[in-house]
Amino acid sequence: MNNKPIIGITMGDGAGVGPEIIVKSLASEEIRQQAIPLVIGDQKRLEQARDILGADLTFRTADKETSFAQELEDNTVYCLDLNLLSEDLPFGEVAAEAGHAAFEYLKTAIELANAGKIDAICTAPLNKEALHKGGHLYPGHTEILAELTDTQNFSMMLSSPKLKVIHVTTHIGLKDAIDRIEPERVYDVIKMAHQTLSQSGVKDPKIAVCGINPHAGENGLFGYGEEEEKVIPGVERAQSEGINVQGPLPADTLFFRAVRGDFDIVVAMYHDQGHGPIKVLGLDAGVNITVGLPIIRTSVDHGTAFDIAGKGAADEKSMLEALRQAIELAPQRIQ
Incomplete structure (x- = not known):
């Protein structure tokens, strides 16, 4: 034994x-x-x-x-x-x-x-x-x-040696994903990311949240205010509890910054937004971890x-x- x-x-x-x-x-x-x-x-x-x-x-x-x-x-x-x-x-x-x-x-x-x-x-x-x-x-x-x-309340986290990503939505179509993104869900996923990394020994994990639209909406230039309505309230609630989180940030540069070491984990809004960068780094490197179970x-x-x-x-x-x-x-x- x-x-x-x-x-x-x-x-x-x-x-x-x-x-x-x-x-x-x-x-x-x-x-x-x-x-x-x-x-x-x-x-x-x-x-x-x-x-x-x-x-x-x-x-x-x-x-x-x-x-x-x-x-x-x-x-x-x-x-x-x-x-x-x-x-x-x-x-x-x-x-x-x-x-x-x-x-x-x-x-x-x-x-x-x-x-x-x-x-x-x-x-x-x-x-x-x-x-x-x-x-x-x-x-x-x-x-x-x-x-x-x-x-x-659960989420899919993808982990590779250079990048960790956790998802607000996963196996649904893009239109349905945008409909389902809500401040409460964004907050919950940020909190799960914080708890998971903290429990694994990361002190004060640095969390970054993707925007939904190109350039994270660029102050209303793209989209119909989804960032302001669906993402920002969840981020602000997490920040008010002392969680080290930033966002929404433009996804086109955020993953590069995370791989560089600026952030410990990225909160992706939908399936391909998070899966694409992980798989570019190598199909043999990624691991899927179900968080919240x-x-x-x-x-x-x-x-x-x-x-x-x-x-x-x-x-x-x-x-x-x-x-x-x-x-x-x-x-x-x-x-």
Whole structure:
């Protein structure tokens, strides 16, 4: 027995690269030295990925009653095998059974976290079309996690070595996003950013808030006063509580300033405003962290990559970084 954090790793869509990047990440000693990994998925699919890769990794079949705190021998990790996928499920194709299975893996991980059996969740990618075909009409992981943990106030944070971004809105169209931006939501996201960075050891984190319009509206020259109506009141409320926040600032220069080190985190108003700069810095560097949940959850910041799934070509760097972040953020386990 030891006090290493137990990290639940959901397999995501079994037709995508999830099984491969999990196997690649766990075949190296780094993660197994720092944590006890528990993969929640289909063991036969993981073993298929292992064989494709020629990796030296063994899975110990487990169930929900297993005491995962018991460390295993070298090159062996726990797998809670839900056995939901057909053996002949093809890689690289949208499948309802894979979408349903991905939902069940996540649901099981949440149950284990709520029961104190695992300390954090790290998710491999799912496919939204497959998820919907499987009967689960959610935009993605974040919304499933929020509903199953009864969380009303949450946000997506993207973290990379040079830039952190937290979002006011995410998986909705641009017109709907602008409609949903309100001072209370802007304030809540600023506060979540402040709390998250403070808890991770950043003293008096410097927060910058993007404008909605070009040049942050430029005093009414662009748009219809959205900054004055929707953003500024939230910023001013946060400032009145002593939070070190500036904005709204023009997004076209703000991300450059943040990468330069002027700010610790940027509050983006909508999906592509925040995702674009992170992904320009490198798809393998970004990690998705859901802020506001009662559970630590990190994820890769890429999709299922059906075009290369099952070919052994998937890059595991983002999964490794997501696992590192989960280990760092997980509460210390006391035996």
